[in-house]
Amino acid sequence: MSKLRVAVLGAKGRIGSEAVRAIEAAGDMELVAALGRGDELQTLADAGAQVAVELTTPDSVMDNLDYLVGHGIHAVVGTTGWNEDRLGRLNGWLAGSPETGVLIAPNFSIGAVLTMKFAAQAARYFESVEVVELHHPNKVDAPSGTATRTAQLIAAARAEAGCAPQPDATATALDGARGADVDGVPVHAIRLRGLLAHQEVLLGGEGETLTIRHDSLHHSSFMPGILLGVRRVTQNPGLTFGLENFLDLG
Ligand SMILES: NC(=O)C1=CN([C@@H]2O[C@H](COP(=O)(O)OP(=O)(O)OC[C@H]3O[C@@H](n4cnc5c(N)ncnc54)[C@H](O)[C@@H]3O)[C@@H](O)[C@H]2O)C=CC1
Numbered sequence: 001m002s003k004l005r006v007a008v009l010g011a012k013g014r015i016g017s018e019a020v021r022a023i024e025a026a027g028d029m030e031l032v033a034a035l036g037r038g039d040e041l042q043t044l045a046d047a048g049a050q051v052a053v054e055l056t057t058p059d060s061v062m063d064n065l066d067y068l069v070g071h072g073i074h075a076v077v078g079t080t081g082w083n084e085d086r087l088g089r090l091n092g093w094l095a096g097s098p099e100t101g102v103l104i105a106p107n108f109s110i111g112a113v114l115t116m117k118f119a120a121q122a123a124r125y126f127e128s129v130e131v132v133e134l135h136h137p138n139k140v141d142a143p144s145g146t147a148t149r150t151a152q153l154i155a156a157a158r159a160e161a162g163c164a165p166q167p168d169a170t171a172t173a174l175d176g177a178r179g180a181d182v183d184g185v186p187v188h189a190i191r192l193r194g195l196l197a198h199q200e201v202l203l204g205g206e207g208e209t210l211t212i213r214h215d216s217l218h219h220s221s222f223m224p225g226i227l228l229g230v231r232r233v234t235q236n237p238g239l240t241f242g243l244e245n246f247l248d249l250g
């Protein structure tokens with residue numbers, strides 16, 4: 001069977017360099033291009049890339065996806081910075097290239113995907129819920145894409161269950177002291193040397209609390225998800241948001 005022809009964008013970055021190694025080691029894939037900032041996107045079409053793994057920066061990802069979708073190259077995207085406006089533009093490009101698949105995964109690690117699922121399940125049973133994400137200090141965006149998605153899923157589950165707004169008597173606060181408000185869920189971002197990517201979801205009810213914590217200790221935690229995404233995206237045209245869509249989580 002012929003190997004999948006895969007490219008990496010952001011190949012010299014923290015996660016991109018790990019992805020290059022993982023793709024090179026995968027028996028069913030061939031790494032046909034590894035691009036860094038400033039490299040010509042035309043290299044991807046010239047190399048016959050079928051799938052591109054996009055691991056760059058929020059300021060680069062849209063131009064790259066415009067090119068990829070326009071050339072019918074499937075994309076597996078880990079880069080953060082997604083909002084309604086960006087998703088709308090991407091869907092517009094995909095409408096003009098209906099056979100192309102794009103997976104956007106806020107997090108490729110199985111533990112983080114499960115954290116999001118468990119948090120959404122638990123959120124309706126507790127009065128209070130807050131998200132704390134903790135990352136290395138070189139991260140350029142806050143809150144993390146994972147924390148934003150977690151808070152959105154929690155808010156949606158609470159709305160569906162008819163939960164009341166969270167109790168919070170804060171009358172005066174220093175700017176930022178209560179974190180960012182994502183759909184009514186406070187999200188707090190810590191940046192600390194020594195950390196990689198971590199998240200806690202804190203839930204509180206009468207006389208009890210529940211903490212769901214996940215730790216990515218190495219970039220290798222993201223690789224099985226990236227490889228799964230590469231294998232599955234070619235059979236899933238259009239936009240898929242979240243790796244859970246390619247997992248049988250029940
Ligand atoms: N979804 C997930 O599971 C994960 C997502 N990420 C996200 O991936 C992105 C990259 O993270 P890191 O590797 O830590 O950052 P990084 O800064 O180490 O790497 C980004 C790389 O992309 C390069 N780059 C920028 N523009 C480019 C362009 N137009 N073409 C090609 N290369 C370009 C940069 O020069 C840099 O080498 C971030 O948005 C981060 O949040 C990171 C880890 C896991």
Ligand SMILES: O=C(O)C1=N[C@H](C(=O)O)C[C@H](O)C1
Binds near residue numbers: 139
């Ligand atoms: O920048 C990172 O490192 C990470 N980014 C993603 C995010 O913002 O959620 C995924 C993971 O947290 C690592």
